[in-house]
Amino acid sequence: MKRVLATGAALITMTTAILIVHGCRKNQSYSFETTTVQKGSITNTVTATGTLEAITSVVVGTQVSGIVEKLYVDFNSAVKKGQVLAELDKTSLKSGVEQALATLENARAEMDYQLSNYERSKALFDKNLVAKADFDLVKYNYEKSKATLKNSQAQYDKTIVKLNYATIYSPIDGVVMNRAVDEGQTVAASFNTPEIFTIAKDLTQMQVEADIDESDIGKVKEGQRVEFDVDAFPDEKFIGTVIQIRLSPVETSNVITYTVIINAPNPDQKLLPGMTANIVIYVEETKDVLIIPYKAVKFTPDSDFLAKSENEMIPSGGQLKNGEGGNVPSIPQGSGSMPASGLQGIPTGQMPEGANTMTGNMSSNIARVWIKDDNGIHPVPVKLGSNDGDNVAVLSGLSEGENVVTRMTLTTLKEKEKKVATNPFMPRRPGSDTKKATTKS
Numbered sequence: 001m002k003r004v005l006a007t008g009a010a011l012i013t014m015t016t017a018i019l020i021v022h023g024c025r026k027n028q029s030y031s032f033e034t035t036t037v038q039k040g041s042i043t044n045t046v047t048a049t050g051t052l053e054a055i056t057s058v059v060v061g062t063q064v065s066g067i068v069e070k071l072y073v074d075f076n077s078a079v080k081k082g083q084v085l086a087e088l089d090k091t092s093l094k095s096g097v098e099q100a101l102a103t104l105e106n107a108r109a110e111m112d113y114q115l116s117n118y119e120r121s122k123a124l125f126d127k128n129l130v131a132k133a134d135f136d137l138v139k140y141n142y143e144k145s146k147a148t149l150k151n152s153q154a155q156y157d158k159t160i161v162k163l164n165y166a167t168i169y170s171p172i173d174g175v176v177m178n179r180a181v182d183e184g185q186t187v188a189a190s191f192n193t194p195e196i197f198t199i200a201k202d203l204t205q206m207q208v209e210a211d212i213d214e215s216d217i218g219k220v221k222e223g224q225r226v227e228f229d230v231d232a233f234p235d236e237k238f239i240g241t242v243i244q245i246r247l248s249p250v251e252t253s254n255v256i257t258y259t260v261i262i263n264a265p266n267p268d269q270k271l272l273p274g275m276t277a278n279i280v281i282y283v284e285e286t287k288d289v290l291i292i293p294y295k296a297v298k299f300t301p302d303s304d305f306l307a308k309s310e311n312e313m314i315p316s317g318g319q320l321k322n323g324e325g326g327n328v329p330s331i332p333q334g335s336g337s338m339p340a341s342g343l344q345g346i347p348t349g350q351m352p353e354g355a356n357t358m359t360g361n362m363s364s365n366i367a368r369v370w371i372k373d374d375n376g377i378h379p380v381p382v383k384l385g386s387n388d389g390d391n392v393a394v395l396s397g398l399s400e401g402e403n404v405v406t407r408m409t410l411t412t413l414k415e416k417e418k419k420v421a422t423n424p425f426m427p428r429r430p431g432s433d434t435k436k437a438t439t440k441s
Contacts, residue, residue, distance in 0.1 A: 029411055030305060034372050034403040040291040042386045042393045044284040046219055050210030052230070052264065052275040056201035058172055061193035062088065064165045068185050073197070075179055079170040085197055088166040088187070097163055100156040107152035111145035118142035174201040177273065200273065206264045208240060208277045211250065211257040219283040220245060226262050228279040233270060240264045242281065286386050290394040294387055296404040297367050301377070305408065370405040371398070377405055 066088035073085050121138040124130040178198035181187060187194040208228060212220055226240040244261035262279065264271060365384045370377050382397030398404070 031409045031411055032372055032377060032405050033407040033409075035293050035296060035406050037290055037292055037394065037398050037400055037402045037404060039288055039400060040391065042284070042286040042289065042291060042388050042391060043282060044219075044386065044388055046212065046216045046281045046283050048210045048212050048216075048260075048279050048281070050208040050228075050260075050262070050277045050279055052206055052208055052271050052273055052277055054177070054200035054203060054273050055205055055207050055263075056172065056174075057177070057273075058174075058199050058201070059195050060085065060168060060171065060197040060199060061189075061195050062165060062168060062187055063189050063193060064088065064093065064162050065188045065190070066090075066092070066166060066186070068181050068183050068187060068196075071179070071181075071183050073176050073179070075176060077176045079174060079176060079199065081170055081173050083170045084167060085170055085176075086168045086181075088168075090163060090166045093159070093163045093166055097156070097159040100152070100159040104149075104152040104156045107145070107149040111142075111149045114138075114142040114145040168196060170199060172199060172201050174199045175203060203269050203271075203273075204266050206266045206271055206273070207243075208262040208264050208279060210260045210262060210277070210279050212260050212281075214249075214256040214258065217245070217258045217260075220260055220281055221283070225282045225285070226279055227282070228262075228264070228277040230271065230275045230277055232272075232275065236270075238264060238271065238277075240279075284386055286393055289385065290398060290400060291391040292369065292394055292398070292404050293406055294390055294392050296369050296406045297384065297392060299370060299405055299407065301370065301408060304410075365395075369398070372403045372405055 068086060069089045070087045071085075072087075073079055073083075079085065117138050118141075121130055121135045125132070125135040176197055177200050178195075180195045180197070187196070208226075220242060222242050222245065224242045226242060227237050228240065229237055240262040242260060243263050246259040246261070248259070250257050250259060260281075262281075264277075366381060367384050368379045368381050370379050380397055383395040385393030385395045387393065
């Protein structure tokens with residue numbers, strides 16, 4: 001008898017627990033957050049820093065040593081090709097020219113003398129009046145004098161060139177960016193050519209030399225659009241284009257980068273050489289396409305939601321239907337929620353392969369999203385395009401204006417009533433405040 005009573009009590013306890021759980025489930029409802037499918041743009045970028053440089057920059061130096069006697073230009077001077085920039089002291093160079101000229105004239109006189117001897121000896125030799133050995137010596141002296149004359153002429157020409165080097169000309173049209181010497185300063189052209197001026201050809205056309213990390217260089221192509229700014233004008237955007245990707249790698253602290261050249265039109269000459277540019281390379285731009293949030297692609301209803309519908313299959317076409325052809329109970333419009341008690345059981349079997357996955361099946365770009373309409377929520381296969389991490393382009397499967405589910409939450413009726421009761425915009429029952437005040441007292 002006691003065993004029967006104990007068994008009955010256990011059955012009553014289990015039944016009560018089941019009824020309590022069932023009652024709690026009846027008081028539960030699902031809420032869905034949705035986003036409207038709309039047209040927009042997908043943009044992917046690569047960011048880096050670079051340095052502004054003049055497209056053509058020439059360092060002007062001197063090939064002769066001497067004292068800077070005269071400077072004709074200064075910093076920021078506009079110069080033309082062939083214009084005189086500076087002159088060195090020419091005293092020693094002119095002396096060298098005179099000395100070389102004297103040597104040249106002496107060599108010419110020597111050659112003339114040896115030529116006369118050669119002509120006389122040849123006439124006598126032809127008549128067999130001079131020994132061959134004597135004639136060969138005269139001929140040797142004549143040939144030697146000709147070689148000496150050529151050498152003297154070359155030395156003289158060299159001194160003339162050095163004298164001309166003392167006058168420094170501009171090799172291009174441009175602007176003097178740097179002047180490295182002053183008047184009276186001595187420059188020594190020994191092993192290295194001393195720098196005197198740096199001239200930029202055209203500052204209305206500049207370029208940015210940017211260092212792109214090896215992980216991003218594969219995305220960068222010639223012709224891509226670039227935006228950049230500089231610290232001097234933080235609120236202004238400058239436009240450029242990728243014109244060259246240099247193949248030579250640059251290693252800095254075990255980090256490999258590649259130099260990318262970006263043209264930078266500078267009609268107002270606001271940009272100056274040496275400025276640091278913060279660049280954004282638009283490696284991919286897709287405009288006027290249907291987009292949805294990336295989280296909509298990752299969304300899948302939880303297992304409890306799917307388990308509340310029985311004998312349901314998810315056809316490849318999309319909408320959830322039961323075995324008898326009836327629709328799944330729809331979500332009441334306006335409230336955005338569906339009572340859990342109104343759901344029929346949905347098997348917890350796996351979704352079709354590729355559904356709600358993007359990163360795992362990028363080769364086909366096929367995914368499955370859930371949309372919400374008058375029939376409730378149901379999955380739809382879609383073909384995806386580019387993504388920027390936040391949004392993804394939809395190539396097919398959706399239409400503009402449809403609502404895709406991005407999140408679902410489970411709430412109870414008690415929580416809803418609590419929210420309604422604490423809503424300051426809802427009317428209160430008369431005397432409720434008085435009752436609370438009395439209770440506190």
